[in-house]
Amino acid sequence: MAEKKTTPIVIDDKEYTYEDMTAEQQEMVNHVADLDRKLSSTRFNMTQLEGGRKFFIDMLKSSLEGTPENAQEVAAE
Numbered sequence: 217m218a219e220k221k222t223t224p225i226v227i228d229d230k231e232y233t234y235e236d237m238t239a240e241q242q243e244m245v246n247h248v249a250d251l252d253r254k255l256s257s258t259r260f261n262m263t264q265l266e267g268g269r270k271f272f273i274d275m276l277k278s279s280l281e282g283t284p285e286n287a288q289e290v291a292a293e
Contacts, residue, residue, distance in 0.1 A: 223234035225245055234245060 220235075222236075225232045225234050225237075234242060237245065
């Protein structure tokens with residue numbers, strides 16, 4: 217006879233078995249797992265966005281360094 221496969225779920229250092237949970241509890245576990253995936257994806261996206269922002273700020277700063285300091289004064293005249 218095949219062994220019954222169980223899925224351990226640890227919450228606050230206490231282990232539960234997914235298969236022993238009610239349907240409502242299993243749904244909550246699934247929501248938490250989905251939210252964990254979304255948070256991880258959001259952190260990954262934030263890292264990319266911050267890196268892209270830094271890249272463009274660095275490009276802008278480099279571009280501005282080639283511009284005369286008094287360019288705004290000259291343009292105003």
